[in-house]
Amino acid sequence: MFSFRNSSPRQIALLTAFLLAIPETLILWLVEHKIGWALICFATVFVMSYLLISFMLDRFVYRQIKLIYKFIYKTKATKREETYYKYLIPKKTIEEVGVDVENWAAENEMELELLRHNEQFRREFLQNLSHEFKTPVFAIQGYVDTLLDGAMEDPATAKRFLERTAKNVHRLTHLLTDLDQIAKLERGEIVVTKEPFVMQELIQEVFETKLTKAEKKQISCRIKKESESPVLVFADKEKIRQVLTNLISNAIKYGKQGGEVVASVYKTDGKRILIEITDDGVGIPEAELPRVFERFYRTEAGRSMDLTGSGLGLSICKHILEAHGQSIHVRSTENIGTTFGFTLESKPD
Template sequence: MLNTKNLTPKQLAAFTAFVLSVPISLGIWFLQGNWVEAAVSFVLITTGSYFLIFTIIQQFIYRKLKLIYKFIYRTKASKKQEMYYKHILPQKSIDEVRQDVEAWGEQQRREIEILKRNESFRKEFLQNLSHEFKTPVFAIQGYIETLLQGAMEDPQTNARFLQKASRNVERLVNLIQDLDEISRLERGELKLNKQGFVIQDVVKEVFESLSLKAEQHHITFTFKKGCEQPLGVYADKEKIRQVITNLVDNSIKYGKEGGTTTASMYNTDGKNILIEISDDGMGIPDAHLPRIFERFYRTDAGRNRDVAGSGLGLAICKHIIEAHGHSIHVRSSEGVGTTIGFTLRARRET
């Protein structure tokens, strides 16, 4: 049996006209007994039916399809699209049109899911942002109110509360600066001043700058055995210093008391250098790993810890490394520790 599923409008009109004209012509031949008259009737009926059916399909069905396509593209048709509607669309079978509409529907479904997910992230981001601002603001408010209620008369209390208020003001300033920086990074406004330098030297400088903070938690800084050999990279030195500082600082915050922060560097393929910062702290649950580079995202255990920071450090690190054309990754196991690494372009030796 003829499959009419994928027929074009012209083929469908011709097939329908043929189906109509055959029994009529056979009836005329049977009643009149004149095959010439029957043949002429067949030609006339087929021709007339074909043009009539094709016109109906062209003018009615494809006018509706044209409206559907205009709705899908949500725009006033350009000259190119009008040519498509006039010449290409009528050549499509109904099944092809159905596939186009189904593809559009699937695309809309995916976009709606992305919008819902983004809306969820937006609400979570605003909630986290509110929390990050609320904590220092309420602390400052409490200190000032206490001072105004009479604590100013006690010089020791006065100085202590002002120092605490000052630290919270500094926290707010750092938060605002980090928000401004990540906004510029997301807009693609980061300008890189690339140069060649030894990555171990930068890590040593970061270790020295955070040594006092590490001593408070009895954390030891070290290089992994075999990674002492100097490796040159080509990148923005100050931005990479910022990345390493954030990673080492996090290893102190979430590392265990008396633990170790280890830096390792590898020449992976002669073109790229892999840098990793590892700790032996609490670790991160697998469910949280895909989201740790989001703004303000913290695990439940991380939130319960009394640690300062804007919550934007890892998000900033991710943007800086991606601006260099590379990627940042994380490996972690609960109770074992966390390793965060990234790659940089190797410096070409001259």
């Protein structure tokens, strides 16, 4: 079935010219009864109408469409595009042109959505950043002003205030180092230097550095019984130390008093090793699980248990593992506990 919607301008011109030529031909034939003249009339009307309609369609419809196309592709036509406009657009049906415009609109909508998302992300980032800096800077300002106002005279008070100042300066330095590292990881400036090492040995070393913090909460740290036989991995040891340090210190910070932190190491498909750090602490609400890897994101319970964290640790862990071509995930149940797991390349022993 012929449909105007699916026809090219040439087909429309042909059909309209044909329809226009028929009545004249019939009239001439009926009046004059001369088939020769009737055919000449048909040919003349048909050709003239076809040329005229094609010209009009091209001049007033397709030129405008070409303009819209040029606008859509935001370019001055190059040689290749000229060919495209000249030969392909006139062959396109109105429906195809419609589809092109719809695709363009959808593409633009996606771009706009991305821009809106980035804008919101930038706003939130600045807000979080100023919030994180405000607390220690205002505290330092308070201590220094009090010292200058006379607290310096009493050595014991002076020492206490200076210690608190030092703690806040330390927090600021920590924040800046983390931010600097995230920026470098995002720009791809941090090089991953892989070497083989035994995973359990590194876990043990990190446990030892966190011993005092764990003892304060009577938390015991151990490697799971079935995971004790040494497993060789191939990764950047210092960066993985950083990942483990954050995961283990989180497990202690957000772990319950008298609880335990367990590390497990599993060989998966022969190419990869899965490392898991499990605690029996406050847990993370299900709705917030996907967000904990975002910069600055902290849960309500997390904030109330630890006042000094900035919510950058997990974001750094994710970047480090992505730089290794690996991934990190989390599962958790509120008030039961949390498990963070990540994969690494295995080194055949």
